[in-house]
Amino acid sequence: MALATAEGIMRRRxxxxxxxxxxxxxxxxxxxxxxxxxxxxxxxxxxNVTLKGQxxxxxxxxxxxxxxxxxxxxxxxxxxxxxxxxxxxxxxGVTVGPYAHIRPGSSLAKDVHIGNFVEVKGxxxxxxxxxxxxxxxxxxxxxxxxxxxAGTITVNYDGQHKFKTTIGNNVxxxxxxxIIAPVELGDNSLVGAGSxxxxxxxxxxxxxxxxxxVNKEEYALRLPHHPKNK
Numbered sequence: 001m002a003l004a005t006a007e008g009i010m011r012r013r014x015x016x017x018x019x020x021x022x023x024x025x026x027x028x029x030x031x032x033x034x035x036x037x038x039x040x041x042x043x044x045x046x047x048n049v050t051l052k053g054q055x056x057x058x059x060x061x062x063x064x065x066x067x068x069x070x071x072x073x074x075x076x077x078x079x080x081x082x083x084x085x086x087x088x089x090x091x092x093g094v095t096v097g098p099y100a101h102i103r104p105g106s107s108l109a110k111d112v113h114i115g116n117f118v119e120v121k122g123x124x125x126x127x128x129x130x131x132x133x134x135x136x137x138x139x140x141x142x143x144x145x146x147x148x149x150a151g152t153i154t155v156n157y158d159g160q161h162k163f164k165t166t167i168g169n170n171v172x173x174x175x176x177x178x179i180i181a182p183v184e185l186g187d188n189s190l191v192g193a194g195s196x197x198x199x200x201x202x203x204x205x206x207x208x209x210x211x212x213x214v215n216k217e218e219y220a221l222r223l224p225h226h227p228k229n230k
Contacts, residue, residue, distance in 0.1 A: 010035075040076070058092065067097075075110070088120075091127075109144070126169065139181065140165045149175030149193060156181045168203065 014035060015028040022041030025031055030047040033039075037051045040059035050068045051057070058076035063069075066082040074080065074090045081097030087104035093111045096102060100114045103121035108114065112125050115132035123137050126144035131137060135148045138156040141164065152173050154165045163181035167173075171185050174193030185191065186203030195209035220226055 064097075072102075083114075139163065140167060142167045143169035143171065143187070145169055146171045146173070148173050149177065151176035152179070153177075154179045154181060 027047040032050040038056045046065040053071035056073045061078045064081045075092035083097035083100040085102040088106040091110040105122040109127040113130040121138040123140040125142045129146040131148040165181040166184040168187035192208035201207040
């Protein structure tokens with residue numbers, strides 16, 4: 001009981017010091033900030049935000065409800081929405097979330113967008129690259145202006161070893177693609193939606209790695225659950 005009371009007093013002192021320096025809290029009693037965290041002026045912090053370790057937050061960044069950041073550096077003007085960031089670097093103007101997870105060893109360059117239910121692990125991502133939803137980027141070096149379609153997965157683990165994927169600049173990866181490392185996608189290349197990529201893709205090439213669609217005319221009529229057979 002005494003320990004909880006002491007922790008509450010310390011939390012209020014830490015948050016009050018940040019408010020004096022120009023940090024805005026929606027509810028300072030519901031923000032948990034370690035003593036070594038550095039926060040620049042004009043940062044907005046909503047309720048239930050946790051900042052731990054040696055974290056640094058740049059000016060005019062917004063941290064929304066439920067965000068959890070550990071030992072990471074966040075640039076100016078970023079927006080982190082209900083997401084977790086661990087031991088990573090996030091540059092100016094980056095948007096993360098909601099419900100994204102930036103795992104240790106990751107670096108997001110300026111104006112990157114990491115959307116909902118995206119996980120990034122041990123990867124470097126170049127400027128203006130976007131992964132809007134439902135994507136796993138693991139052990140990757142990604143260039144600038146890359147677009148990951150929904151459901152894209154980089155397959156980096158064979159059960160024993162981790163392998164690297166390298167993606168150049170201006171690459172478009174179609175939705176529900178699987179990129180099996182080690183593999184390299186050259187600059188300006190395009191991966192067709194639903195592809196499984198196991199070989200390098202040259203610059204300016206289109207890669208399609210999926211089975212050809214076959215339509216069997218009127219075959220559904222043979223099935224017992226077809227409306228005409230009931």
